[in-house]
Amino acid sequence: MINKLLHLLLIVALLSSCVSKEENKSYPFYLGTYTDGESKGIYQGVLKNDGTFDTLQLAAEANNPSFLCFANQGKSLLAVGEVNVEGTGTVDSYQITGNGLKHASTSISGGAHPCHIISNDKGDVLMANYTGGNLGYVQIDNDGNLSDLLDVAQHNNSSNPEQQNKAHAHSAWMLGEDKLVAVDLGINQLIFYTVKNNELHRTDSLLMEQGAGPRHLTFHPTKEIMYVVNELNSTVSVVTKDNKGWKLLNSITTLPMNYSDKSYCADIHISNDGRFLYASNRGHNSIAIFKLDDTGQALKLIGHQDVKGEWPRNFSLTPDGEYLVVANQHSNNLVAFKRSDQTGQLSFSSEIKAGSPVCMLFK
Numbered sequence: 275m276i277n278k279l280l281h282l283l284l285i286v287a288l289l290s291s292c293v294s295k296e297e298n299k300s301y302p303f304y305l306g307t308y309t310d311g312e313s314k315g316i317y318q319g320v321l322k323n324d325g326t327f328d329t330l331q332l333a334a335e336a337n338n339p340s341f342l343c344f345a346n347q348g349k350s351l352l353a354v355g356e357v358n359v360e361g362t363g364t365v366d367s368y369q370i371t372g373n374g375l376k377h378a379s380t381s382i383s384g385g386a387h388p389c390h391i392i393s394n395d396k397g398d399v400l401m402a403n404y405t406g407g408n409l410g411y412v413q414i415d416n417d418g419n420l421s422d423l424l425d426v427a428q429h430n431n432s433s434n435p436e437q438q439n440k441a442h443a444h445s446a447w448m449l450g451e452d453k454l455v456a457v458d459l460g461i462n463q464l465i466f467y468t469v470k471n472n473e474l475h476r477t478d479s480l481l482m483e484q485g486a487g488p489r490h491l492t493f494h495p496t497k498e499i500m501y502v503v504n505e506l507n508s509t510v511s512v513v514t515k516d517n518k519g520w521k522l523l524n525s526i527t528t529l530p531m532n533y534s535d536k537s538y539c540a541d542i543h544i545s546n547d548g549r550f551l552y553a554s555n556r557g558h559n560s561i562a563i564f565k566l567d568d569t570g571q572a573l574k575l576i577g578h579q580d581v582k583g584e585w586p587r588n589f590s591l592t593p594d595g596e597y598l599v600v601a602n603q604h605s606n607n608l609v610a611f612k613r614s615d616q617t618g619q620l621s622f623s624s625e626i627k628a629g630s631p632v633c634m635l636f637k
Contacts, residue, residue: 302320303636305318305628305633305634307628308356310338312606314332315337315339316333317330317332319626321610326623327626329626330628336355337355340354341356341388343391350414351368354383354391356389361385364381365412369417384401384408385409386403386404387403388406388410399412399413400456407428407441409446410423410425410426411424412424429441429443443459443460444458452469457490459487459506462481466478482504482511483509485506486506487505487506489503489505489541490502491542494566495544501551504539508537510525511523524571524572535557538557539554540556540587540588541587541589543591547595550563550564561598565618576619583602583605583607584603584604585602585604586600587632597623603632606627606631609625610623
């Protein structure tokens with residue numbers, strides 16, 4: 275009888291512990307911004323378990339830290355400086371401490387107006403320079419210090435001047451330890467590279483549909499499939515891989531059938547289970563919601579969520595996929611939506627004011 279009672283008490287204690295942990299769960303994040311208005315740099319905040327925000331706090335003063343990423347297994351934070359000073363922007367590294375961010379070093383990006391940054395576990399760091407039309411390559415050491423600029427990969431001018439008149443590198447993504455893909459809106463291509471001997475070597479390219487304007491991409495969690503969001507024609511393209519390399523499979527609009535005003539896609543993310551895909555529409559001011567079939571190759575547009583603001587530049591899913599948070603650049607607010615893992619649909623939770631928000635990065 276005593277053993278049964280002890281066993282029951284143990285179960286109750288474990289359940290109470292699980293409930294307590296669930297109630298205390300929160301989602302800390304960093305926020306990259308443009309600083310031509312009220313914003314002063316990089317901010318940090320917390321989205322609480324109930325879908326409401328804690329107060330945003332300035333973590334580091336910086337000039338146009340528009341895009342962020344982690345490095346050194348999350349011990350360092352990297353931020354581009356989206357500026358043009360004598361033909362180049364900047365990249366800054368910060369040590370993540372218990373008190374916030376501590377500036378570690380600064381390097382140059384190798385081209386004007388860097389708008390995206392990515393790092394791998396080896397310490398390779400790639401910046402996509404929008405106005406420069408190129409990729410810049412530096413490295414970061416274990417102490418969070420950046421090297422000098424090691425290489426620049428310049429993209430060629432556009433072959434379709436009516437739609438896109440010059441190269442505009444918009445993002446770069448790791449495909450493996452020494453491989454990456456660059457997304458160039460201006461030349462309408464995905465460009466593939468390997469990193470060898472501290473140099474970027476171009477290996478292949480993939481032309482997108484005419485006038486698409488590829489911007490960002492995301493990867494299927496279990497299949498060799500990329501989903502590319504196209505800024506200029508408001509579509510998502512499915513890109514698959516076979517023994518000959520990557521190929522464009524199909525594309526689908528992000529807008530309602532009866533919508534005819536101007537709109538420009540910005541960001542794209544996929545759920546952890548690979549069942550739902552989300553893309554942001556600037557102009558229509560919505561998140562397009564897609565359902566994927568079992569192959570991951572067919573998308574069905576199943577709805578749109580109004581973002582409760584203007585110009586959804588960037589959005590992020592919390593690591594567990596419970597919430598989706600949108601950074602509305604022109605209306606100066608962050609908006610959190612509760613996400614259903616069964617239907618993929620979104621429901622409004624809360625919002626908070628933020629000056630010119632661009633990049634949401636959850637820890």
